[in-house]
Amino acid sequence: MTPPLLLHLPYSPWSERARWALDARAVAHKRRTYQPLLGEPELRVRLRRWTGPVSVPVLLTDDKAIADSDEIARWADQRGSGSTLFPDEHAAAIDHWIRRSQEGLAAGRAVSLIRVLASPEACVELTPPWMRKLGPVARAVGRSGVARTRKKYSGDARADAEHQKTLEGVLDELRTALGPSPTTLLGTFTYADICAAQVLCFVKLPDRKYLRLGKASAEAVGDPELATRYRDVVEWRDALYAKYRERS
Numbered sequence: 001m002t003p004p005l006l007l008h009l010p011y012s013p014w015s016e017r018a019r020w021a022l023d024a025r026a027v028a029h030k031r032r033t034y035q036p037l038l039g040e041p042e043l044r045v046r047l048r049r050w051t052g053p054v055s056v057p058v059l060l061t062d063d064k065a066i067a068d069s070d071e072i073a074r075w076a077d078q079r080g081s082g083s084t085l086f087p088d089e090h091a092a093a094i095d096h097w098i099r100r101s102q103e104g105l106a107a108g109r110a111v112s113l114i115r116v117l118a119s120p121e122a123c124v125e126l127t128p129p130w131m132r133k134l135g136p137v138a139r140a141v142g143r144s145g146v147a148r149t150r151k152k153y154s155g156d157a158r159a160d161a162e163h164q165k166t167l168e169g170v171l172d173e174l175r176t177a178l179g180p181s182p183t184t185l186l187g188t189f190t191y192a193d194i195c196a197a198q199v200l201c202f203v204k205l206p207d208r209k210y211l212r213l214g215k216a217s218a219e220a221v222g223d224p225e226l227a228t229r230y231r232d233v234v235e236w237r238d239a240l241y242a243k244y245r246e247r248s
């Protein structure tokens, strides 16, 4: 059996959901960085999907392509070793946090890409390395790539204030669920923690070793005002990474 290949974005919290689950279950795999737009034709061939949006992470296994972070996590959980990320008794709560995380991430992406669009340096950082030397061309390509991503994921389908409200709603719910001395959401480390932790990317990015972004884009993706307001929740995320990501 050849090891599965994960097509991913090193800076994306959706890819991080899959990476963390594969690592937590010690599932041997290879990784390849996906190049938005340029990599799309190959991705469509791999997925045999000729129309509609395609995204990463995608896990290419011997017998199928798995094109969703949550499905990759479940696939990983059926293999590998260590404690399950999906204990039966927490199935409903994990499903709830998967959904809330996807809602928070979508809203966070919509508002944070507005900040990225306003930063020429951040737009350049999001282009492939060979393009960055091209100055204004790289800025224009980066900017149109970011605008395209925001539109592709329906960022302009709702007002910015609505996205902001959704993001803060998820953060408030997370703070309440964690309680006064938080370790994990459900009393044991599960995929709910991995998903909930990702929403904090749009508040303050975790250490660069977990999510790789350039300096300007990292600044633009985070929200300093929310980082102050939700400092306790950011601290929970950082402690979770230190304890459970390091080990895996």
Ligand SMILES: N[C@@H](CCC(=O)N[C@@H](CS)C(=O)NCC(=O)O)C(=O)O
Binding pocket: 009, 012, 014, 015, 036, 037, 054, 055, 056, 057, 067, 068, 069, 070, 149, 152
């Ligand atoms: N349902 C997907 C959503 C993944 C997703 O939103 N991926 C984005 C991350 S920014 C992506 O692939 N962006 C690059 C592109 O669309 O070309 C999952 O959770 O796996």
